[in-house]
Amino acid sequence: MFKQDSFSTDLSGIPSAIFYLENLIELTIEYQGIKVVPDAIKNFKHLVIFNLNYCIELETLSAYVGFLPLRELNLNGCVSLKTPPIEITRRGHTQTMAFLKRLISGSTPCKRTKLMLVGLGGAGKTSLVRAFLKSHSDKPPEITDGIDIVKWKVPLNQPDDFLEFSVWDFAGQSVYYHTHQFFLAKKAVYVLVWNIRLGAEHAGLDFWLSSICLSRIDLCQDDLKRRYPQITGFFNVSTHTHDNIRELIEAIIKTTLALPYMDEQIPKVWLTFEKLISECKEDILKYDQVADIAPNAGIIDPGEILQSVQFLSDLGSLQYFSSEHLKNYVVINPQWVINVMACIVSIKDSPVKNGRLYHSDIDVIWKNYDTHLHPWILKLTEAFDLTFPVPDQNMNLVPCLLPEEEPEYTWNNDVNETEIREMKITYTFNYLPGMSYRFYISSRSSSFAQFKIRLKILDES
Incomplete structure (x- = not known):
């Protein structure tokens, strides 16, 4: 039996009678006009699948969702969702559940x-x-x-x-x-x-x-x-x-x-963590050093430490890159990354000539940065597609600094007796979006391992 008002609809837009079904295993509320999943969701102690796809007005999930035994939490098409924010949901089920669970300890709106x-x-x-x-x-x-x-x-x-x-x-x-x-x-x-x-x-x-x-x-x-x-x-x-x-x-x-992500709820301990990190005098720290700061903010679990660092990176207060070659450092001051790039691309005189960054010049290019960081910085430029390595030449190419003049080269149209063959492909564009050539070169960079490539760009726009 239900109470007399059990079939009414609360402010969430979900009929309250649903929350009396405590043995529910799967719940689908898709394409509905609900705005909030309320705290009463905690009654579903056996819920393993929760489908909320395309509830386009849904803004907030109760933190108690994080304590449910869910194997699936489907939020596709929930375009108005603020809590959890998109930076969390796009990282997958585990991080979404951990984020919601952390909100129980206290949260604050982010503007x-x-x-x-x-x-x-x-x-x-x-x-x-x-x-x-x-x-x-x-x-x-x-x-x-x-x-x-x-x-x-x-x-x-x-x-x-x-x-x-x-x-x-x-x-x-x-x-x-x-x-x-x-x-x-x-x-x-x-x-x-x-x-x-x-x-x-x-x-x-x-x-x-x-x-x-x-x-x-x-x-x-x-x-x-x-x-x-x-x-x-x-x-x-x-x-x-x-x-x-x-x-x-x-x-x-x-x-x-009026932006949809204003007033996102963020765990208070994450903002405490952010404040402690910002008090560091260094522009860049090893990831382990940042992780050692986390317990002072009340964050112990290694998984949550990584999640909070990634979120703060998405928020823009620091820079963290999770790729294999870059994950060992955290940039505390985003301006540092920009200054590193400006050592290559700048209106000031650059030691990079004709688009060729020779590894022998790295100590000059980044002379104001610790030498032990130079290999990491070079990998950073590659991750940003600003440069890409040319195998066996101890050199990285900087496509945006390549000279505009056409290099002299005579194509050999005769088939010779060697194993070397030449292939010429001409692309003609009426309009070529700016910097497209750089992405073309970068996407073909692995070809340098087997072939010698000569590229000529004719912008006829």
Whole structure:
């Protein structure tokens, strides 16, 4: 028997009568308009399969889900889900369950994101950052070398309620475009800056919007807003007179607070762990050193230590790479990675000539970094597809720095008596997206082990 009100629906949208079925083994609630899986889910002590696929309004799972004997928790198509966040669910069932279980010890809403300022060099991005931070200076800002990262904490309406931005100021010179794409993030707010005196057609808007939206666009404001509804507005601002700066800031705050991942619940101990890590003076630590900090935050289990490090990396407060060659270090300061890349690709003079990074020059290229880190840094550039190794030549190729001039080479069309054969393939494009050639070379890098490749790119766009 059920109580008189047992067939009512609570605020979760799930009929409360369901929670009296304590011996339930499998529960499917798919394609429903539920918003929350409530704490009453803990009644299902024998539940092993829980299907919530395509509940597009579902935002929160109770932490008690983590204590159920589930073999399957299916959340495909739950596009509004905040708790657990997507960074956790995409890592699989085990980590999702562990995350939910950890929430029982206490959680806090997270109001953080990246604010990316992009545009051509000299458009005023750095001056705009100064205006955001109310950091006035009569001295013109220096040209940004790579990317500059600063923190911006914005107070909201309630006491102790803040919106935290990690502000990324991208250099606008074209030489940096080859590395910028590695740091463009989905979970971010973008401010595309251009000098209206140059006109939209000369402001690089096509390149930047194509990079962010992954599609070519027509540069008409009305058409842009129609085709890309994520564009929230256009603002004419002056960092000299501060005209419309306040309106821009308010629009950024409003847009950010409306993002679906705002107010994600994060275990408090993970944020304590983050704070302890940030107090380290080093820019990079061995993973074991970071793991030794975790018990001070109340994290003991090695699996949870790895999970929290990966989550903090997704959040952008540190950088961790789980590949076999890189997993032994954690970058505490993300700016460090950018500076490492700028040693190769920069508007300043680079020791890398004609796209060839000779291993004998590594001590010069990264002279400001500990020598024991040099092999790891080289592997990092390979992981970012900035360079790739050429076997048997003690050299890495840096495709974005290859000379544009066509090398002299005479194709041998005659079949000779040796085992060496030459094959010539010509690709012709009416439009070739920027940096496509680099990915082509990188994807063919393993071919160097058996063949000698000569590549000529003709951009006819």
